[in-house]
Amino acid sequence: MRTHPGSPPEPSTPPPAIEIRGLCKSFGNKDVLSSIDLDVAPGEVVCVIGPSGSGKSTLLRCVSLLETPSAGRVVVNGTEVTAAEVDIDRVRRGVGMVFQHFNLFPHLTVLGNLTLAQRRVLRRGRKEAERVARENLDRVGLADRADDYPARLSGGQQQRVAIARALSMEPRLMLFDEPTSALDPELVGEVLAVMRRLALDGMTMMVVTHEMGFARQVADRVVFMDAGTVIEEGGPAQVLEAPRHERTRRFLSRLLDPLTVPGPARTRQEPAPAR
Amino acid sequence: MGITEGTRAAEAAGTPYTVSPAAARRRTLLRAGSYAVPAAVVLLAVLTADRARLADQFARLSLAGTMFPEVLTVALLNTVLYTAGGFVFGLVLGLGIAVMRLSGVRLYRWLAMAYIEVFRGLPALLVFVFVGVGVPLAFPGVHFPGGVYGQVTFALGLVAAAYMAETIRAGIEAVPRGQWEAARSLGMSHGRALVSVVAPQAFRIVVPPLTNELILLFKDSSLVLFLGVTLQDRELTKFGQDMASASANTTPIVVAGCCYLLITVPLSVLVRRLERRNHRMR
Ligand SMILES: Nc1ncnc2c1ncn2[C@@H]1O[C@H](COP(=O)(O)OP(=O)(O)OP(=O)(O)O)[C@@H](O)[C@H]1O
Ligand SMILES: [Mg+2]
Numbered sequence: 001m002r003t004h005p006g007s008p009p010e011p012s013t014p015p016p017a018i019e020i021r022g023l024c025k026s027f028g029n030k031d032v033l034s035s036i037d038l039d040v041a042p043g044e045v046v047c048v049i050g051p052s053g054s055g056k057s058t059l060l061r062c063v064s065l066l067e068t069p070s071a072g073r074v075v076v077n078g079t080e081v082t083a084a085e086v087d088i089d090r091v092r093r094g095v096g097m098v099f100q101h102f103n104l105f106p107h108l109t110v111l112g113n114l115t116l117a118q119r120r121v122l123r124r125g126r127k128e129a130e131r132v133a134r135e136n137l138d139r140v141g142l143a144d145r146a147d148d149y150p151a152r153l154s155g156g157q158q159q160r161v162a163i164a165r166a167l168s169m170e171p172r173l174m175l176f177d178e179p180t181s182a183l184d185p186e187l188v189g190e191v192l193a194v195m196r197r198l199a200l201d202g203m204t205m206m207v208v209t210h211e212m213g214f215a216r217q218v219a220d221r222v223v224f225m226d227a228g229t230v231i232e233e234g235g236p237a238q239v240l241e242a243p244r245h246e247r248t249r250r251f252l253s254r255l256l257d258p259l260t261v262p263g264p265a266r267t268r269q270e271p272a273p274a275r
Numbered sequence: 276m277g278i279t280e281g282t283r284a285a286e287a288a289g290t291p292y293t294v295s296p297a298a299a300r301r302r303t304l305l306r307a308g309s310y311a312v313p314a315a316v317v318l319l320a321v322l323t324a325d326r327a328r329l330a331d332q333f334a335r336l337s338l339a340g341t342m343f344p345e346v347l348t349v350a351l352l353n354t355v356l357y358t359a360g361g362f363v364f365g366l367v368l369g370l371g372i373a374v375m376r377l378s379g380v381r382l383y384r385w386l387a388m389a390y391i392e393v394f395r396g397l398p399a400l401l402v403f404v405f406v407g408v409g410v411p412l413a414f415p416g417v418h419f420p421g422g423v424y425g426q427v428t429f430a431l432g433l434v435a436a437a438y439m440a441e442t443i444r445a446g447i448e449a450v451p452r453g454q455w456e457a458a459r460s461l462g463m464s465h466g467r468a469l470v471s472v473v474a475p476q477a478f479r480i481v482v483p484p485l486t487n488e489l490i491l492l493f494k495d496s497s498l499v500l501f502l503g504v505t506l507q508d509r510e511l512t513k514f515g516q517d518m519a520s521a522s523a524n525t526t527p528i529v530v531a532g533c534c535y536l537l538i539t540v541p542l543s544v545l546v547r548r549l550e551r552r553n554h555r556m557r
Contacts, residue, residue, distance in 0.1 A: 093462035
């Protein structure tokens with residue numbers, strides 16, 4: 001789909017947007033991430049897939065410092081965010097984050113959601129902030145909903161507002177944590193369309209997702225994680241069509257045909273026994 | 276095959292949604308009894324009581340008339356002023372303690388917790404006596420700024436702050452963690468996220484319980500009578516008590532009570548409205 005001037009990667013490529021080295025994270029004595037190494041090049045779209053509990057969210061949250069890594073190095077846009085003296089708030093400004101449950105501010109209108117951080121963090125004037133906000137609302141196809149409160153919007157619209165809110169800070173990098181998992185199936189498409197356009201515009205993106213169609217079409221690279229480690233990574237065709245590892249194969253086959261897994265999903269359809 | 280047969284069997288046995296005729300009769304009797312018994316008690320009381328004596332003792336209109344306008348212009352006004360002072364002082368102090376309670380610094384958390392435990396655990400009357408009697412003994416010659424008004428504001432506020440701090444903390448914690456995370460990942464500092472994102476949402480949550488606290492303060496303001504107040508500083512309870520002893524009649528206490536209800540009943544109606552509104556917004 002997309003062509004990169006620098007691909008296939010050569011030694012002379014620009015410094016990565018994200019550089020992760022030996023990243024470990026544990027909660028109490030539970031190791032959630034064990035020694036992750038991962039680079040994301042500027043303009044690259046990396047999709048992270050893997051079973052529930054494999055540490056995908058934790059990995060993203062370590063990049064945006066919503067979690068403090070237990071060990072290892074994370075460098076974002078050339079700044080080592082794991083260094084002791086780093087200004088976390090300044091680093092975060094350059095990193096947009098989109099959550100599974102949108103996390104819009106319910107007490108503010110759509111426009112208020114998009115202008116708050118611009119005004120308070122970037123110190124933009126009202127006019128300037130609103131101009132940027134409307135531009136980004138237009139980008140996600142919601143220019144006419146600026147004055148609505150989030151509760152009035154559908155899930156898909158709320159997620160698009162959340163994307164526009166992150167874009168209003170003009171980040172160099174966007175992180176998405178299962179952005180369509182909380183949506184009704186018919187609303188997934190509109191959000192993925194916005195993300196695809198963003199990718200085509202050259203945004204650097206790291207996307208945790210279960211949408212294999214999106215990963216196949218949009219990702220430059222797919223990373224499969226299990227039990228806190230990267231099992232394999234490569235082009236979408238390679239990882240999704242011809243996985244090298246048994247665990248990847250098992251995960252993908254379960255995803256494509258969920259009924260092969262014994263579980264409560266089938267028994268639920270049987271009629272309840274009469275009393 | 277199982278579905279239709281099962282349904283028919285369930286109908287024959289009586290589904291769990293309908294009751295048998297005997298159970299229905301029992302329910303009707305119970306409903307009738309729950310009205311008849313209290314009605315009988317009231318009727319008995321009305322028939323046996325010495326109504327003339329009661330009316331004179333509790334509602335002597337001529338005596339009630341002499342209480343006006345002072346019961347409103349002095350007593351009720353003072354009650355309102357004392358309560359407002361205590362509420363505002365308690366709110367400011369409580370806000371500070373709530374923020375300390377949620378602070379990352381263990382010493383602050385510990386101090387806030389100690390404050391809350393001490394002032395929630397003491398009778399309000401003891402705090403009043405401490406402020407009214409203990410402080411003047413400890414610092415002879417030092418006068419409270421604002422006289423009795425300052426003392427009441429201080430004593431009521433000290434007690435109220437402990438409850439309000441807990442209410443405000445619970446309100447802040449009721450705002451979902453995702454709101455903090457969204458604010459922080461937009462580059463806002465902790466303080467900015469608190470002020471612009473979390474506090475406005477917490478405010479809506481804490482308004483009903485804080486209004487409840489205001490109602491409690493109205494009643495606690497009566498404790499000022501233990502501070503030994505001048506005629507001009509009397510509030511409703513003291514005013515009613517003085518008039519009742521002077522006239523050897525209960526009517527002034529009834530009138531004072533009605534004045535409290537004049538304020539507290541509308542407030543609790545307001546609380547219920549606010550709670551319903553918050554509920555709808557969920
Ligand atoms: N704050 C926390 N405290 C304790 N354990 C946590 C915390 N956050 C995550 N975990 C644990 O870390 C593991 C990985 O969680 P994570 O949310 O990163 O998985 P995930 O791959 O995103 O899963 P999912 O697909 O369900 O979102 C899980 O076992 C989870 O229980
Ligand atoms: Mg997750």
